[in-house]
Amino acid sequence: MSLPKASPPHLRRAFVAVHRLTIVISETERLVADPVPGITAAPHDDNLRYFDVTIQGPDGSPFQQGVFKLELFLPEEYPMAPPKVRFLTKIYHPNIDKLGRICLDILKDKWSPALQIRTVLLSIQALLSAPNPDDPLAPDVAKHYKENEADAHRVSREWTQLYASK
């Protein structure tokens, strides 16, 4: 695919924007063609870089039976820079703060361009199964998890029922 040689700059710029989006689209196609159980991701009609995501709480975790809404945004630099992901549903988890921000290494310094939307969402699902209170983002929740795990699980279950039931 190439543009005619002497095309006006605004057309060229639009072409570049479209070209960059094709990476996003090919990944979206794959997500749709081969979905991950318990995870959905759908791009917005008006902004193909913006995804509505839902993740089911993994079985055996206090988030079981919950369906959590997230938003995912692919910045211009993607895949050289990680996607931006945030929980929209309230969740009681030591690595997720009140604003829904997620403390996960692959979303920060451990990002690799070989990762995809799919693998990122799987990692987030895994984080729900295995909270890590030693690297907290919500200090009070982490403290609760460390001091009385059973009680913290109870609160997590309650929040899941309150905010994340279908």
Place this chain on the structure above:
Amino acid sequence: MNSNKLSTLLAQDADPLSALDNALRCQICKDFFDAPVTLACGHCWCSKCIRSFMVAQTGRGQCPTCRRDMTESHLRPSSAIEDAVTAWKRARDCILGLAHGKSQESADGPVKKKRKLSSSPPVSGPSRTPSIESRETPSEPAEMKPDTVVQCPLCSCKMRYKELNAHMDKNCAPPVSTSDKSQKTQWSDIMGSKSKGKAKVDQDPLPKVAYDTLKEKQLRDKLTEHGLSTSGTHAQMVARHQQWTLLWNANLDKSPANRQSTTELRKEMRRWEDEQKNKKKRPEVDSKSHLVTYPLLLFSVYLTILDYAEGPVCSASGSS
């Protein structure tokens, strides 16, 4: 839609083929390897992809798959993979053509396509097509006069037509016109001429630059040396030089036959500049820009489909 058929074909009906297809794709851009390079750990990437990731990681960095440390010196061009990709692309077109029932068409297709290709090579075909064609038809027009200045097809030196044969017989020795060869040029022949040195420079990768230690003027000099613009802030100039180095070195990772010309690299550089401008504008226009890009996007998808539709027939004609 053709592209849907394609993905279902590659995803379900032909699973082993889809695995092969995936194995020949770069995990960063998800496209077929372009100038594939392997790292010390054995993982393979497009040269441009892994180099831009290194730039993003400020020179150091880890392999995106196994996180082993990597530096630019680890990169080794992998010509075997490059050949495999070229071969698979052609095979893929054939397979898709067969799968889409193009087989009946291809019986009368080749002749038509060939004519179409030769009549309008530079319009939309991939950049390689014209060069292949010109290689296939090197015959000079019959009415060439002995004094007409022509280009040597091997070294693209300019000379008179009557000297061309002798020149090519001598393995492209510099044109000897006996009378006007000065002492100076004779000396430079012995000591290694300028033109030879230049040809060698074209093959050399550009070295890494420690931008922090460069003064503004030195940076400007470096940019003008490669014919790049010196506008913008210091950071913009650094980014520009980095990008040029990246494109240049990535191009050298291709096998010589597949390399882009400097003009093509400059064109790509211009596209990058546009992209940078676009990025700066982005925040304010973002909410409306999709109104422009979305129809264009559909158009590009349409173009891709056309590519798929035309591909198999072209390749069938090329191989037969």
